[in-house]
Amino acid sequence: MKASFFMFFNYLAMMGVPVLLVLLAISALVFPGSGIRTVLLILIAAGALVYGIIGIREAFVHGRRHNETAAR
Amino acid sequence: MSLRKKTRDLRGPQTRIARLASFHMEGFIHVLAYRIMVPLTILWSLLIIAYLLWPVLGGLVKIVTAAVWVLWTPQLFQVAKGLALAWSRGMAFGKLNEEFANLYRKRYGRKRGLYLALPFIVLAVWTAGFIVMIARWQP
Numbered sequence: 001m002k003a004s005f006f007m008f009f010n011y012l013a014m015m016g017v018p019v020l021l022v023l024l025a026i027s028a029l030v031f032p033g034s035g036i037r038t039v040l041l042i043l044i045a046a047g048a049l050v051y052g053i054i055g056i057r058e059a060f061v062h063g064r065r066h067n068e069t070a071a072r
Numbered sequence: 073m074s075l076r077k078k079t080r081d082l083r084g085p086q087t088r089i090a091r092l093a094s095f096h097m098e099g100f101i102h103v104l105a106y107r108i109m110v111p112l113t114i115l116w117s118l119l120i121i122a123y124l125l126w127p128v129l130g131g132l133v134k135i136v137t138a139a140v141w142v143l144w145t146p147q148l149f150q151v152a153k154g155l156a157l158a159w160s161r162g163m164a165f166g167k168l169n170e171e172f173a174n175l176y177r178k179r180y181g182r183k184r185g186l187y188l189a190l191p192f193i194v195l196a197v198w199t200a201g202f203i204v205m206i207a208r209w210q211p
Binding site (some may be wrong): 024 | 204205211
């Protein structure tokens with residue numbers, strides 16, 4: 001699949017959501033009972049939603065083209 | 073006049089992901105996890121929003137987060153590997169001809185040790201985060 005405007009957001013979420021998840025774990029360890037996790041969870045939810053929607057487009061819509069082969 | 077030869081991949085179409093298992097197991101695991109994860113991340117994000125509105129869903133959020141965390145592992149490993157490949161100009165995880173690689177080392181003098189370790193460092197941080205999340209995060 002070609003690099004595109006949409007894929008930029010996919011790559012951003014692909015790397016950003018794991019970073020936010022690790023920050024969530026660190027915040028649970030360092031600041032228990034802090035409100036920072038609400039902010040992190042909102043960002044994680046936004047990233048995961050974008051990632052999921054673009055992922056459906058990439059894997060299940062574009063990936064459905066039966067003539068698409070690895071040789072191309 | 074030249075006719076363009078139509079290419080045909082004897083390994084089959086990419087939609088049949090199981091074909092990868094015979095020659096690229098790592099790729100197969102990555103693609104399989106990705107295909108399971110993609111619909112799950114949408115449900116997960118909706119669940120997080122629901123949890124922020126109704127905190128009783130905390131236990132379920134933690135279970136789904138753990139599942140997504142595990143499924144994201146092959147993806148993250150491949151991303152780290154890809155970045156190591158790009159940043160090391162193909163010296164780490166690349167398949168450069170030995171002669172060419174030697175010239176490259178002379179030209180750029182890059183040590184590939186850190187790049188080779190990068191995916192495993194990322195994996196270690198990721199696993200440590202998973203353990204801390206399970207042990208300490210009480211949504």
